[in-house]
Amino acid sequence: xxxxxxxxxxxxxxxxxxxxxxxxxxxxxxxxxxxxxxxxxxxxxxxxxxxxxxxxxxxxxxxxxxxxxxxxxxxxxxxxxxxxxxxxxxxxxxxxxxxxxxxxxxxxxxxxxxxxxxxxxxxxxxxxxxxxxxxxxxxxxxxxxxxxxxxxxxxxxxxxxxxxxxxxxxxxxxxxxxxxxxxxxxxxxxxxxxxxxxxxxxxxxxxxxxxxxxxxxxxxxxxxxxxxxxxxxxxxxxxxxxxxxxxxxxxxxxxxxxxxxxxxxxxxxxxxxxxxxxxxxxxxxxxxxxxxxxxxxxxxxxxxxxxxxxxxxxxxxxxxxxxxxxxxxxxxxxxxxxxxxxxxxxxxxxxxxxxxxxxxxxxxxxxxxxxxxxxxxx
Amino acid sequence: xxxxxxxxxxxxxxxxxxxxxxxxxxxxxxxxxxxxxxxxxxxxxxxxxxxxxxxxxxxxxxxxxxxxxxxxxxxxxxxxxxxxxxxxxxxxxxxxxxxxxxxxxxxxxxxxxxxxxxxxxxxxxxxxxxxxxxxxxx
Numbered sequence: 001x002x003x004x005x006x007x008x009x010x011x012x013x014x015x016x017x018x019x020x021x022x023x024x025x026x027x028x029x030x031x032x033x034x035x036x037x038x039x040x041x042x043x044x045x046x047x048x049x050x051x052x053x054x055x056x057x058x059x060x061x062x063x064x065x066x067x068x069x070x071x072x073x074x075x076x077x078x079x080x081x082x083x084x085x086x087x088x089x090x091x092x093x094x095x096x097x098x099x100x101x102x103x104x105x106x107x108x109x110x111x112x113x114x115x116x117x118x119x120x121x122x123x124x125x126x127x128x129x130x131x132x133x134x135x136x137x138x139x140x141x142x143x144x145x146x147x148x149x150x151x152x153x154x155x156x157x158x159x160x161x162x163x164x165x166x167x168x169x170x171x172x173x174x175x176x177x178x179x180x181x182x183x184x185x186x187x188x189x190x191x192x193x194x195x196x197x198x199x200x201x202x203x204x205x206x207x208x209x210x211x212x213x214x215x216x217x218x219x220x221x222x223x224x225x226x227x228x229x230x231x232x233x234x235x236x237x238x239x240x241x242x243x244x245x246x247x248x249x250x251x252x253x254x255x256x257x258x259x260x261x262x263x264x265x266x267x268x269x270x271x272x273x274x275x276x277x278x279x280x281x282x283x284x285x286x287x288x289x290x291x292x293x294x295x296x297x298x299x300x301x302x303x304x305x306x307x308x309x310x311x312x313x314x315x316x317x318x319x320x321x322x323x324x325x326x327x328x329x330x331x332x333x334x335x336x337x338x339x340x341x342x343x344x345x346x347x348x349x350x351x352x353x354x355x356x357x358x359x360x361x362x363x364x365x366x367x368x369x370x371x372x373x374x375x376x377x378x
Numbered sequence: 379x380x381x382x383x384x385x386x387x388x389x390x391x392x393x394x395x396x397x398x399x400x401x402x403x404x405x406x407x408x409x410x411x412x413x414x415x416x417x418x419x420x421x422x423x424x425x426x427x428x429x430x431x432x433x434x435x436x437x438x439x440x441x442x443x444x445x446x447x448x449x450x451x452x453x454x455x456x457x458x459x460x461x462x463x464x465x466x467x468x469x470x471x472x473x474x475x476x477x478x479x480x481x482x483x484x485x486x487x488x489x490x491x492x493x494x495x496x497x498x499x500x501x502x503x504x505x506x507x508x509x510x511x512x513x514x515x516x
Contacts, residue, residue, distance in 0.1 A: 117386070124385035125417055126474045128506055129462055132451035136462050144443035147489035192446035192459070192484060240464045240474035241417070245443050 003086035004217035005225040005372070007037025007210030008338040011102070014205035014324040015174045021110025025102025025206035026057050033208035038221045039096065046097030046211075048085055050077035050328055057100055067094035073234065074361025075275055075330040076254075077101075078209070079368025082334065083230035085211040095212065101331035102206030109204075122238050134277060138363040139194045141245035142280045146193070148246050149295030151283075153193060155302045157184035159279035160197045160321050162307035167318025169308070170346040174201055175322040198279035200320035200329070207331040209338075217376075225341045228354070228378055229262025229371035231255060239363040246295070248360075251288035254367035255358065259290070262371040264354065264378075266291050269371075271340045271355040272312065273333035276319040282306075285358050289369070308347070316340065316347045330359035334370060341374040354378075380460075381453035384504045391418045393432055398505045401497045403435040405469060416471035437495035439465040439509055442472055446482050465493055465509050479510030486511075 009032035011017070011025055020028065026049060034041060047058040047065045050072035058065050067088045071080050078101055085097035104111050116123050131137050145151050161181055167173035179197060187196040217224035231254035236242050243249050259266070266289070274285035283297035291312070292300050300306070306314035315321075317336040320329040337355035339345040357370045387395040394417075397404030407414045410427035414435070421428040444463035447454075454460060461477040478496065480486045494512040499505045 118384065119386045119388050121417060123383065124387070124391055127451075128382045128385055128500075128504075129474050129476050130380060130382070130447060130451040130454040130457070130460055131462055131474075132447065132449050132454075135449055136445055136447045136451070139445050140443055140462065140464055142443070143445070143489060147443075189446075189448050191449060191462075194445070238417070238474070240472055245464070 002090045002214055003211050003227040004214045005082070005209050005227065005338055006212050006217055006220035006222060007033040007039065008335055009033045009036045009208060010332065010335050011206040014172060015203050016106055017104070017204040018107040018109065020104070020204070022102050022104045023052050023056060023060055023110055025104065025204065026052055026100040026208070027060050027102070029102060029206035029208035030057070030061055030098055030100045033098070033210050036222060037210040039210060043096050044098045046085060046088055046094030048081035048097060049100040051101065051103055065094065067097065073366040075277065075328040076359030076361040076366055076368035077328060078331040078334055079357060079359045079370050080232045082209065082211055082227060082370055083232055083368065086227050086230065089211065089213050097211040099209040099211065100206070101208065101328060103326035103328060104204045105325070105327035106202050106204050126238050126240060134363060135194065135199055136191045137239045138278055139191050139280070140239050141242060141364070143193060144245035145280065149298065151295070151298035153185060154181050155298035156193065156198060156279050157181045157195070158301040158304065159276070159282060160184045162301060162304055163276060163315050163319040163321045165307045166316050166347055167322035170318050170323060172346065173318035173323045174203060175318070194278060200277050200325035201322070203324045203326050205324050205326045207335045209334065223342045223374060224376070225338050226373050226376065226378065227370060228264070228373045229258040229260070231257030231369040232367065234366040235364065237365060242364055248284050248288050248364045248367065250364065250367035251285055251358070251360070254369040255289035258356070258369035258371050264371070269354050269356050270352045271316065271337065271349055272314045273337050273355065273357040274314060275330055275333055275359045276315055276321050277325070277329070277360060279321065281360055282314060284364070289358060313349055316345060316349065330368065333357045333359060337370070337372050341372055379498070380457045382500060382506070383453065384500055390420060394418050395504060397434065398497065398507055399503070401505070403437050403495055403507055404432050405435045405467070405471060406430050406432055414469040414471055416473055436468050438468040438512065439493045439495070441477065441487060441489055441491040441493055442466040443489065444477065444487060446484070461487065463509065476508050477510065478508045
């Protein structure tokens with residue numbers, strides 16, 4: 001255990017923020033996280049971010065860093081940033097690292113384009129077939145999972161229902177109306193077998209973290225959150241080339257690395273955040289990270305074990321499905337893990353000692369995993 | 379026929395697209411480990427050998443997984459719903475395609491459905507490999 005998160009904040013608003021650009025959302029979150037840690041921008045010597053260049057974010061904030069990391073592999077980039085920050089601090093490349101996210105995913109203020117050269121591999125071998133962004137690519141593996149394991153439409157819908165139940169009691173969540181499995185299955189089909197309520201939100205917002213060495217962790221105002229285990233991996237850049245449509249190899253490698261480093265068992269995890277871009281994503285995470293056997297996630301969700309009152313509290317902020325999803329949601333998963341470990345969450349669980357935040361990048365393209373604890377003896 | 383965003387071949391992929399224009403599904407096989415692979419590159423992604431060569435695949439495949447898109451990509455507005463699929467070729471590799479020649483309904487599209495390549499000309503340079511049920515439409 002070498003590093004700790006000592007500052008963590010989201011933008012004041014999440015959801016619809018038409019009066020702020022993407023880089024300003026980075027900066028707003030960064031300034032809030034610095035205040036949370038009792039620091040100023042002049043204390044920061046490491047800058048890590050995705051979406052925007054770390055050069056641009058450092059310039060915008062007035063920071064001259066000794067370490068920059070622009071790893072930008074989708075929504076799990078921030079799990080990977082925390083991992084890289086811990087390594088950089090241990091190696092003496094910086095002492096106080098700032099990880100930022102800001103995205104105007106809904107209002108599209110100050111966002112770069114998605115334009116791609118027709119010579120890119122995805123443009124040659126996927127775009128001609130009418131894929132329209134994540135809803136028609138990320139979703140492609142799931143019918144294979146249904147076929148191999150008998151996973152049902154109702155089980156997929158149950159993920160959205162369980163997640164909404166957490167959002168119902170989180171005042172910051174965008175979607176708080178109670179929903180049933182029938183409501184999900186009666187919502188508009190986006191890309192069969194996925195319905196609207198099985199797809200994440202599209203919102204504006206940001207979040208930021210301050211990471212320092214574990215030795216310094218108690219020198220800050222808030223209860224430290226220690227980085228116990230970390231992992232990252234990548235698999236493919238085109239979903240059609242995913243090795244096995246019933247499991248994510250990147251998830252397995254990243255998760256196994258995090259547990260090996262942490263030196264704890266799956267049963268030691270008190271709270272989990274699994275990136276839910278679509279309802280099947282946390283199913284794949286539950287299996288790949290070893291919490292259930294292969295093909296067993298469907299019944300697990302159908303039994304509402306991840307919902308309030310269940311034995312596996314998951315996505316307690318309401319997730320990307322109901323809380324917020326700016327585009328690269330992973331930062332918000334980490335923020336909720338930190339809140340639960342500090343005792344600051346809207347849906348605070350009793351006695352949380354360990355939390356896992358697992359992110360996906362792109363369409364199962366990449367993965368990043370953090371196992372966090374508030375126990376300094378861990 | 380949808381107005382599709384068309385690929386622009388690179389030196390490494392040119393043979394695949396030249397073959398498609400001739401209605402030949404061109405893949406590469408590694409002479410060291412014997413495995414066929416896709417997408418094109420001048421070395422084997424499994425064993426890293428650069429002793430690889432092109433061959434023409436049978437065009438037979440099975441339906442590995444799919445979605446039925448109700449959310450059209452630009453150029454596909456008049457074509458919804460349509461099937462975006464990943465097929466597993468008889469020779470092993472998988473590729474994205476569309477399933478045509480069948481009503482886009484789940485009951486017509488069981489997983490592992492046998493398929494056969496069919497060709498759709500887009501321009502002087504580009505012809506796309508699409509797939510249809512090998513027994514014809516049910």
